[in-house]
Amino acid sequence: MSAKKVLVLSNMYPTEKAKSFGIFVKNQVEALRERGLEVDVIAVTNPSMDKLNVIMKYLHWLLKTLVHLLVKGRKYDVVHAHYVFPTGMLGLLYKKLWNVRLIVTAHGGDIDRMANKSRRIRQWTKTILHEADHVIAVGQKLYEQIHEDFDVPKENISVxxxxxxxxxxxxIEKALARKQCGINEQMIPILYVGNVIRQKGLIELIEAFSKLKKENPNVCLYIIGAKKDASFYHELLQKIEENNVQDVFIYDAMNQSEVAVWMSAAEVFVLPSHLEGFGLVALEAMSCHTPVVGSDVGGLSYLLRDGAGILIEPHNVQSLYEGIKRVINDAEVGKQLIQKGEIRAQENDQQYLIEKVVQLYSPPEGMNYA
Incomplete structure (x- = not known):
């Protein structure tokens, strides 16, 4: 019988002001509630990354969680922590004190970056992964990393x-979507959606777009996302100005229904990340029937393989330029990418995957989805 009371802990969760901040966690929470589970959430909702804000928001989250642990912790069947460290540490307290089942979802950055910040954090990460009742990895490469680098048994990990x-x-029909977005019908829109940070390959994207623009004056580039790093954002603007690149438009993060219209409007969706746990945003573009060009890293390597997208070398402007150009110049290539992308979207439908999560909350003996 499925667990009925679930506590979700996350160091990212969206608000009306920060619409995209951990939106994937909120989506899963809402899907779980639709399944009839009682789900409470204790999360960080402030996306600001300046030092003082980070200290204050994490301190507030820690104190709120500790009070909740002592007062209400015993009422849950499952605690589901998103991100191994630091969230998993809080989840571990519920497990130790109240013997609740602990599920931890690793999203990529917690394994690729956070665990490598210090020897102590790496050890904590390993402890959490081993103490959790089950670990969810959002991508195949992440699953392999957790197994190989942290010695977690395969039967304790699911992808x-x-x-x-x-x-x-x-x-949505392209002409209609473009009209809704205010895009001139003569233009060829290229779209990026995600945080405006260096690790997403945006400097390379500007350089690749600059080359495309010289050959085809009708291309335009739309960047939609939260400006997480003010100094990098100014560097990006400087790059655009120095190279005199026309028709680059940068918008703040939007809600999902707005993003979906932009995805339908785009001729090609690009995700030139340096690292990526899974690349859900690429899958969302596929679901809108837009061809995807993305880096051959992390989860994207699996998501875009076998013709579901075009894989390019990370940090490589020429490879990115050629990948986008292929889609724009060859209608047949675009058509094939859309067909295979639709199959990927069907395979990764949230409704199907949420059942796997619910089953992990109270699994039969020996169950494994890896």
Missing amino acids: INMGVNRNIFRP
């Missing part, structure tokens, strides 16, 4: 990504 909400991310 379950956050899934795409196909009720929101669905195809």
